[in-house]
Amino acid sequence: MDKPRFIVEAEKFLAGEKLANYLAFSDFLKDNKASKSATSQPTSQYSGWSVRYKKRTICHFRAWHDFWYVSFFKNVDVNLYEPFLTVEMRNFILDNIATELPCGGCSGNSDRVILGRKFDIVCGCHLLRLNNPSCEMLERAKELVLLTKAVVES
Numbered sequence: 001m002d003k004p005r006f007i008v009e010a011e012k013f014l015a016g017e018k019l020a021n022y023l024a025f026s027d028f029l030k031d032n033k034a035s036k037s038a039t040s041q042p043t044s045q046y047s048g049w050s051v052r053y054k055k056r057t058i059c060h061f062r063a064w065h066d067f068w069y070v071s072f073f074k075n076v077d078v079n080l081y082e083p084f085l086t087v088e089m090r091n092f093i094l095d096n097i098a099t100e101l102p103c104g105g106c107s108g109n110s111d112r113v114i115l116g117r118k119f120d121i122v123c124g125c126h127l128l129r130l131n132n133p134s135c136e137m138l139e140r141a142k143e144l145v146l147l148t149k150a151v152v153e154s
Contacts, residue, residue: 006036006049013063021138022068025061028142032149034058051145058148059141060126070133070141071098071126072148078114078127084147084154090115092140096130098123 003011010022029036029051036049048062061070072078078093085093094117106124114122123129128144130137 010063010068013065014068015066018066018068018132021133021135022061022063025070025133025138025141029145032145034145034149053149054152056148056152058145058152067132069126069129069131071129072141072144073127074125076148081147081151082115084151085115089140089143089147093128093144096128098126098129 006026007023010019010026014022026036034051034053036051048060050060051058057074057076059070059072060074062068081093082090094115097114097119099119099122109124110121112119112122114127130141133141
């Protein structure tokens with residue numbers, strides 16, 4: 001049986017623990033009825049996927065050159081999540097806000113208030129970006145997917 005496209009593409013760029021975590025995240029999305037669609041044509045440069053639930057974008061994930069990430073809050077105001085957040089998840093989000101620029105896709109947003117904390121500059125493409133997430137970080141990413149589904153349902 002042929003492998004799904006996202007696996008074939010991921011295997012071009014990732015191996016070992018990075019590939020295992022990438023595939024575990026993809027399996028989690030499938031198990032939780034979140035659909036994946038390609039955000040780009042397959043290339044030798046990278047493989048990118050957009051994740052949706054009930055026609056709302058939950059997150060994005062991309063693999064390339066022995067590296068992968070999952071990002072959240074590109075098209076959603078994270079401040080709308082505040083009533084749903086535990087203290088731990090709120091701190092996790094704030095600790096992982098992407099403040100390095102340039103990302104290559106935007107010029108960033110300046111003077112932005114996120115969950116009550118002021119940031120001088122944040123990435124406009126990947127507000128929260130988890131690079132090569134470890135198993136522990138991946139568990140938080142999965143929690144964010146479930147949280148987003150709850151927000152969509154409300």
